[in-house]
Amino acid sequence: MPDLLLEFFSEEIPARMQARAAEDLRKLVTDRLVAAGLHYEGAKAFATPRRLALSVHGVPVRQPDVKEERKGPRVGAPENAIAGFLKATGLKSITDAKVQPDKKGDFYVATIEKPGRAAIDVVAEIVPEVVKTFLWPKSMRWGTSSLNWVRPLHSIIATFGPETEEPEIVPFEIGGIKAGDTTFGHRFMAPAPIKVRRFDDYVEKLAKAKVVLDAARRAEMIHADAKNLAFAQGYDLVTDDGLLAEIAGLVEWPVSLMGSFDKAFLEIPDEVIRATIRNNQKCFVLRDPQTAKLVNKFILVANIEASDGGKAIVAGCERVIRARLSDAKFFYETDLKTRLEARLPKFKGIVFHEKLGTQADRIERIARLAKELAPIVKADPRKAELAALLCKADLLTEVVGEFPELQGLMGKYYAEAQGEDEAVAHACEDHYKPKGPDDLVPADPVSVAVALADKIDILTGFWAVDEKPTGSKDPYALRRAALGVIRIILDNELRISIQSHAFGIYNQIADQLRMQHMNKFAGQLNLVAGNLTLSAQEINQQIDERDRKFRNREFAVSAEVRDFLIDRLQVQLRENGKRHDLVTAVITRLDVPQERFEAVEASLSKKLAHDDLLLIVRRVEALGKFLDTEDGKNLLAGYKRATNIIRIEEKKDKKEYTGTPDPKFYNQAEEKELARTIGAAKAEATKAVAAEDFAAAMRAMAKLRPHVDAFFDKVTVNVEDKPLRENRLKLLNEIRSATRAVADFSKIEG
16 A cells, blocks of 8 residues: 655754654544545654654555435425535435435435545645644744744655555645655755655664654664763763653754763752753763762764864863853852841742742741641741741742752752751742652651642642632642642651631631732722712621621631542542542542531531541551452342332332431341440440551441341341331431441442
8 A cells, every 4th residue: 555755844843842742743643534525544653853754554546436415305395405415415306316215204315426536636635725724833834935934944745555566656746845756964064865665664764864853763873972981981961851852853963962060060959960961962961870960071962073182072062061150150050148047028929829829928828837847747837937948939039040959959959058958948949849640759857847838829829819729720720739748747647637727827818818808898889879978887888798708718718628639639649550530439529518617626626537638548548348248249239129129119109218226117137236246336436536556447337238138138128017117218218327337338330
């Protein structure tokens, strides 16, 4: 079967756009081929700095013939309806249509046969359409061309044909550029035009012309050469996958070279040196394998085999790096002259969010919460508070201003330099963690306290101003913050009530929010009052009523933050291959009126297990293990059978069968044994849950299984004796009541 080869040769395509553009090209072309009935065997796209290429193999020579029937008007329809049908179907006469009976009458039906077109003609229509609608993050026009492309387009290859024959050039033109079979090699080492036939020929000739087409292959070459070059000098290459991918998008023929810089710059922290060299010159840094510290060497990747062995290229790169490292050294030394706490007053003039106040307000909240959390996580409250006050200060330093990705890390270095306790210094770095699913979780107690305070504050704050994630939109990374809270709690096995601490944060935010809200409302009310002549007392009454409603949100916001964390916990458990339905089963949502938190604090303290994430996970794990046993599976089946019977009978009788069954109606031994076992199991499970011994609670539930089985085997529930029937239905409801001691079995799937 024929193969299709496409190449769009242009000026340099930005490295960051190449991979996405190659994938978009593949999808856009192949989707249209399939839509046209041209099902292919395989396709692969490629990108270099100067070209996008696509190879599609196994494309049919022609489209399949299409035969379809189109229903027309009813027999005897008006002439204009029949004329329109003939025009739409291409029939010469209505006698060419067949009559097909229908339950609504007889209708004309036309059979339309469309012969398939040659695939090369279809491709000639598809490719220009793809190119003209291709979406680049940024594009441009040049000369008099109306074509939008990322950079000026110079030539197009479009060949189509089987391996055994000479391929044809697909006949189309885009922006004044005709498709052909000519491309160009390396800009400097092989700039002459190259005639190609098909994909294998194309790859081979490009390689001879100093162009490695496959970006993955270029990355492999760069990594291997750089690693070998470093090893030959006794150094280790500091791997950087992001930089490697970027460099692979900057060169068509990679040549690795080694350069050096003044050892005096090694006084700067390693991360600053690495960021400087990486960001400014796209070079790899090296380290001493004995000390793991950076050495004054780097590896650059050129796009040419220079006649002087690359000496001029290395010298030029060294000059730039020397200047950039000089700047970095100046920034670092300047930062060291100002203590972190001396920078804090500047935060009063920096707005964190228009509704949440300044960065100084936020730092104050984090410090207060970190101090509260410290005893819970076994941290020194004084150190936790100090670390929280200092943790954002490096945002105002020169180095972080130049390299934002070093925030936190530079805070640690500056805290160490000014003699802060090691735990305080490390908290400045670690409070941002975990930044993603693969990032480490803080383990030091002070770092844990500050990290939790930071994340709980940002969650509560944005919930308070109703800036919640919606759908795929999460501009403030609140889902990531929630997952960070979850991981910190679970990895460190912490027993923390998120809701109570979220409530505390809300209280700190509330005065500011209330003032903004009430000022706006009072202004609106005064405007209305001017027209309606409301008295001052009536205005104040309405303001007080609005203020009361605003205060009532305190509990609602903290509860919403708690529920959001539990939802994220379910997502994480599902992604880890665990049963997320069991989370719902072990959680009973708090159903407390939205009133002042102080009024419900006493009742809430007994229910904090509802937002104790560690406790939830332990219950989920115990329940999962129980349901994997035969006793668990059979008890769940018995529960569902009992529930179905009760639901059906309650719907039929229009009443609920709740309440305690009467022992005097126990006529069979199986009823008595089930009632006795339910009482004992419920008491035992409740006691075990209170002691947080969930395995024991599940063992207590397991004792129900044989008696539930015996009841269904020997006892008839729906008897004619109404009191006896009602009593047995109540006994079945006791099964539901007993299992609720460990979980809501109705939420368990399967």
